[in-house]
Amino acid sequence: MACARGSVAQPVRAPIEVVVVHGGGASNISANRKELVREGIARAATEGYKILKAGGSAVDAVEGAVTVLENDPEFNAGYGSVLNVNGDIEMDASIMDGKDLSAGAVSAVRCIANPVKLARLVMEKTPHCFLTGHGAEKFAENMGIPQVPVEKLITERTKKHLEKEKLEKGAQKADCPKNSGTVGAVALDCRGNLAYATSTGGIVNKMVGRVGDSPCIGAGGYADNNLGAVSTTGHGESILKVNLARLALFHVEQGKTVEEAAELALGYMKSKLKGLGGLILVNKTGDWVAKWTSASMPWAAVKNGKLQAGIDLCETKTRDLPC
Numbered sequence: 001m002a003c004a005r006g007s008v009a010q011p012v013r014a015p016i017e018v019v020v021v022h023g024g025g026a027s028n029i030s031a032n033r034k035e036l037v038r039e040g041i042a043r044a045a046t047e048g049y050k051i052l053k054a055g056g057s058a059v060d061a062v063e064g065a066v067t068v069l070e071n072d073p074e075f076n077a078g079y080g081s082v083l084n085v086n087g088d089i090e091m092d093a094s095i096m097d098g099k100d101l102s103a104g105a106v107s108a109v110r111c112i113a114n115p116v117k118l119a120r121l122v123m124e125k126t127p128h129c130f131l132t133g134h135g136a137e138k139f140a141e142n143m144g145i146p147q148v149p150v151e152k153l154i155t156e157r158t159k160k161h162l163e164k165e166k167l168e169k170g171a172q173k174a175d176c177p178k179n180s181g182t183v184g185a186v187a188l189d190c191r192g193n194l195a196y197a198t199s200t201g202g203i204v205n206k207m208v209g210r211v212g213d214s215p216c217i218g219a220g221g222y223a224d225n226n227l228g229a230v231s232t233t234g235h236g237e238s239i240l241k242v243n244l245a246r247l248a249l250f251h252v253e254q255g256k257t258v259e260e261a262a263e264l265a266l267g268y269m270k271s272k273l274k275g276l277g278g279l280i281l282v283n284k285t286g287d288w289v290a291k292w293t294s295a296s297m298p299w300a301a302v303k304n305g306k307l308q309a310g311i312d313l314c315e316t317k318t319r320d321l322p323c
């Protein structure tokens with residue numbers, strides 16, 4: 001290649017597009033559910049990547065991927081959210097655009113199918129970052145989001161789950177994850193924009209009004225084009241205390257690899273609080289990681305048209321997506 005004297009030839013690199021999704025920090029997924037979870041998580045990652053390929057932004061991609069999982073009853077978000085102590089559903093979600101750090105979140109919302117879409121509307125249509133409960137629902141109504149009766153979001157599985165939890169009277173312990181299926185996504189688009197979204201029904205048998213980490217910027221996720229994007233899952237009270245997502249990006253900021261950053265942040269939460277969980281992280285150059293200290297974490301990633309996915313530590317499946 002001919003270059004002018006004194007200039008440095010820069011290899012022309014195709015822009016990298018990446019989507020990574022997670023389906024919560026799971027304890028024991030039965031063999032027949034495993035297949036459904038595996039399919040759902042791959043479908044979500046594929047949808048996110050398709051949005052990027054069609055010219056959508058990182059924010060579009062994470063919203064699209066999380067919407068797929070909210071609509072899937074196998075996951076603890078939207079339809080299929082876990083029940084609180086009253087047998088009711090209160091959902092939390094957040095989304096963030098790493099381009100300008102704009103963010104939107106909702107907590108304790110009921111009777112809507114897709115909390116992540118409402119979080120995005122908070123980000124784009126209000127001067128605020130975070131709406132809760134009644135106000136968030138009023139805003140949804142004003143935005144023309146249809147109300148869904150709460151019974152339509154409840155499944156047989158989540159009803160049984162609450163009954164079992166009440167029988168066992170299991171206090172939620174950080175080191176004893178009992179439920180699974182919180183969802184999240186991170187993405188890098190071809191313009192170098194990073195975004196994350198996280199959505200959850202929270203923790204089974206939780207108190208009315210309990211809000212976890214998932215809607216809290218810095219805990220449930222974070223995105224900054226200068227650093228990377230993270231979505232987290234796990235014991236919400238522990239994640240809040242260590243600000244898990246921003247903590248992981250702090251390590252990226254300090255020059256750590258994505259692997260090291262994830263390991264350090266999750267390791268700190270475990271050693272300091274006995275808190276278990278997992279996270280997905282993509283940095284600004286498209287390196288990504290999915291890591292967890294819970295028993296397992298369904299995840300899927302697409303980069304360069306290649307889908308990789310897994311649930312347990314020792315299994316990763318790779319396949320090419322049809323272009």
Ligand SMILES: CC(C)C[C@H](NC(=O)C[C@H](N)C(=O)O)C(=O)O
Pocket residue numbers: 023024025026076176177178179180181182200201202203211212213214232233234235236237239276277294
């Ligand atoms: C116990 C863990 C490992 C299960 C995990 N729960 C959440 O992520 C809950 C969410 N962070 C909150 O606290 O509201 C899951 O749903 O997969």
